[in-house]
Amino acid sequence: MKTQKTSSVKKNFAYQMIYEVLVLILPFVTSPYIARVIGAEGLGTYSYSYSVAYYFVLFSLLGIKNYGNREIAKARDDSAKLNKTFVNIATLHILISIVCVLAYIGYIISLKQVRIYAEIQTLYVLSGLLDISWFYFGIERFKMIVTRNTIIKIINVICVFVFVRSADDLWKYCLIMALGNLISQIALWVPLRRYVEFVRPDWASMKKHMKPLTILFIPAIAVSMYKYMDKIMIGAFSSKTELGYYENAEKVINIPMTVITSFGTVMLPKMSNLTASSNHNSAERYMTLSMEFVMCLATAFTFGLAGVGTVFAPFFWGKEFTVSGQLIMGLALTIPFISFANVIRTQYLIPTSKDREYITSVIAGAVVNLCINGLLIPQIGAFGAMIGTIAAEMIVCIWQVIVVRKELPIRKFLSVSVPFIPFGILMFAVIIGIKIIFKSGIEALLLQVVLGGGLYLCLCLWYFVKTQNEVVLRMIKTAKKRFLKNNQL
Secondary structure (H helix, E strand, C coil): CCCCCCCCHHHHHHHHHHHHHHHHHHHHHHHHHHHHHHHHHHHHHHHHHHHHHHHHHHHHHCCHHHHHHHHHHHHCCCHHHHHHHHHHHHHHHHHHHHHHHHHHHHHHHHCCCCCHHHHHCHHHHHHHHCCCHHHHHHCCCHHHHHHHHHHHHHHHHHHHHHHCCCHHHHHHHHHHHHHHHHHHHHHHHCCHHHCCCCCCCCHHHHHHHHHHHHHHHHHHHHHHHCCCHHHHHHHHHCCHHHHHHHHHHHHHHHHHHHHHHHHHHHHHHHHHHHHHCCCHHHHHHHHHHHHHHHHHHHHHHHHHHHHHHHHHHHHHHCHHHHHHHHHHHHHCCHHHHHHHHHHHHHHHHCCCCCHHHHHHHHHHHHHHHHHHHHHHHHHHCHHHHHHHHHHHHHHHHHHHHHHHCCCCCHHHHHHCCCCHHHHHHHHHHHHHHHHHHHCCCHHHHHHHHHHHHHHHHHHHHHHHHHCCCHHHHHHHHHHHHHHHHHHHC
């Protein structure tokens, strides 16, 4: 078995960001083609079948993504403990997953109408049974995950363009996406013996894992209420076409959010390790730096997407999806709240095992979301889900801030976050001004991205230099050295 080496946070963040973005960006590459080939209704049908299957995968995973990552990170320096921890958690996960797969088969049998799409999604449900990505995150082997999944995702994209040619090929699209998920998980089992040795599972230890797994499952199911239940409710109470509009808008929002949350995933094992060693000063320093970096990105994405949304949507997906642009503008408001809460959750609440505080916040958000969805989706369709999601993310963030206000320097976190807001407003004004002049089209979109993004970048660099940000100054110093070295050659 290989000796574990701690990789740098910078490299792990890069790998994790690539991994998470690939999951979203490669299907996103196909979305203009898919939008025009199968249309809003077909896209909504796929989204509905996937969202239902997702719930069965969610139940099979319990809270293993965060819990497994945390426990493996704590045990990675002790080979015997690592082997035992992995086998017990993985065995428990497989047993629960088998029950979920059988339950999904029961759901398919109960369907009275067209069920071909639900049948195909069985492959996706099976992928949940084989998911051990949490193990590799815990030992910080991000590069290996990225490499394997990049190859599989690229093959996925090629298959979509080759085999999906008309609205009648919707079942092929479902099959390609579901099969890609399954193969991605199978691929992670191949190199597993290099990192862990299989031992006999211990039922007593498995039982000990059950309680914390269940505890962390509660926020996972609560979060899903305003991530996937939105789609199920739109499909059930409005129309598949409205769901198609919402699906594409959410795809756009998910890409920047994936970049931001990737940072939290990378920091979680490091913060768990620092917490275990009682290194509180370093933990607080990392949190403050993380918050500044994350909120810089979040502000850029919020004002940037809100500005370009109505130009981007009809250009990228066709005029049928103009409504998606309006939804992008609204959903962009969730980004700063999700980002702020993500730092608190992944770098403090989860590493310090403050699961109750985390759970109560997401339950509050889920309740608010379901209530607003139930009231508004039947009346205004996808826009009702949009309003519900914004309200839910605000509640989650505010709740988490309140419960940790005595333990964390919230004022310091706000002080490093707020300065980016005026930069974002200026960028938004430039983007809207370009839209007024050019109306729409590729020229308008390119100018919005280049001029708006360029302005925000320059303002942020000026701010970081003025405030003597240690990370940025180090990057500038390194860049200067490389530049001078290249010029001397």
